[in-house]
Amino acid sequence: MIRAESNAIQSHLDSFNKFEKFFDLSPDLLCVAGFDGYFKRINPAVCKLLGYSAEELMSKPINEFVFYADKNNTASARNELRKRVPLFDFENRYLTKSGDIVWLLWTSFPVENDEHVYAIAKNITYKKELEEERNLHLAELTKMSNDLKELTYTTLHDLRSPVNNLLSVFELLDTSKIEDSETQEYLSILKSTSESLKQTLNEYVTILNKKNENAAPIEKLNLRESLDEVLLSINSLIQNSHTTIDVDFSQLDTVNFNKAYLKSIFLNLITNSIKYVKPNCLPTISIHSDNKSGKKQLIISDNGIGFDMEKVKDKIFKLHQKFHNHIDSSGIGLYLVYNHVVNLGGHISVESKVNEGTKFIITFKD
Known part of the structure; x- marks a missing residue:
């Protein structure tokens, strides 16, 4: 009988020691507070975060460690706990001993019998920042x-x-x-x-x-008609640069898109192809459509100076990015083209090599 009681006591002590070990080693902030507003017990994580010793933290009312702007709502929350109302996901700020502000996320449960509150908090300062x-x-x-x-x-x-x-x-x-x-x-x-x-x-x-x-207005557009309007507006540029433009819209002649956006895409990509022509070489531009596997595409390619895609990577469509020392380069054209496409649910990709030209592949939204 005595041995059985001894074993029960030992088992209880072992369980208590395991709880004590869990309490002390937990990275979360664990504490027991009284209804009187003082800490009764805290684990080392609390001391480490706030920079105070356990004795310092338990010698003053909890609210003295709370950031001044959060004192009132913290006091209100504590009053709710005194009414036996648990607290979930409560956020407030504490001042560390060094004067830093830390954000804590609390879960607290009142125990009516001994007028204690058992609470756990997580440091969410990084998230708040x-x-x-x-x-x-x-x-x-x-x-x-x-x-x-x-x-x-x-x-x-x-x-x-x-x-x-x-x-x-x-x-x-x-x-x-x-x-x-x-x-x-x-x-x-x-x-x-x-x-x-x-x-x-x-x-x-x-x-x-x-x-x-x-909402940007979407309508059924004829690719050839939209392109012709652009070509007419830059006719002198095309003639003076002796640019050759090959067009084939036999695979897809219409798309659902915004008219001004489509004309802007044609304008920017064509003028870029003329602007970035290789020295001692006449510009040649290919503009054609494709409609394979349900993908409606517009492909515009040239024989220009191209890009080093390893260096350019995802910067090519960023605002004010310049990759060539051209006097008229502003770093805006490709940014506009990209936004015209993606804002209407499409996708644009680039294939290019230095001195081997550039190909833009625009995939329209279904």
């Missing part, structure tokens, strides 16, 4: 977006006025009095280019307005 950093970045991005939107509206507005004035001049101009056919042709090109520019500006204003309504 990440959230704060993310919120700061979001605020900065929001400001940048608003500034860019305002700048875009201003630019579009300011550009439309001189374009309208230029078109007014053409209306007043009596071309029948011009006998030189070459001059008439140049004036015709200049007028059509101005009209195209006006249309493009108006379309971008429409897009900006639609974006404020969280």
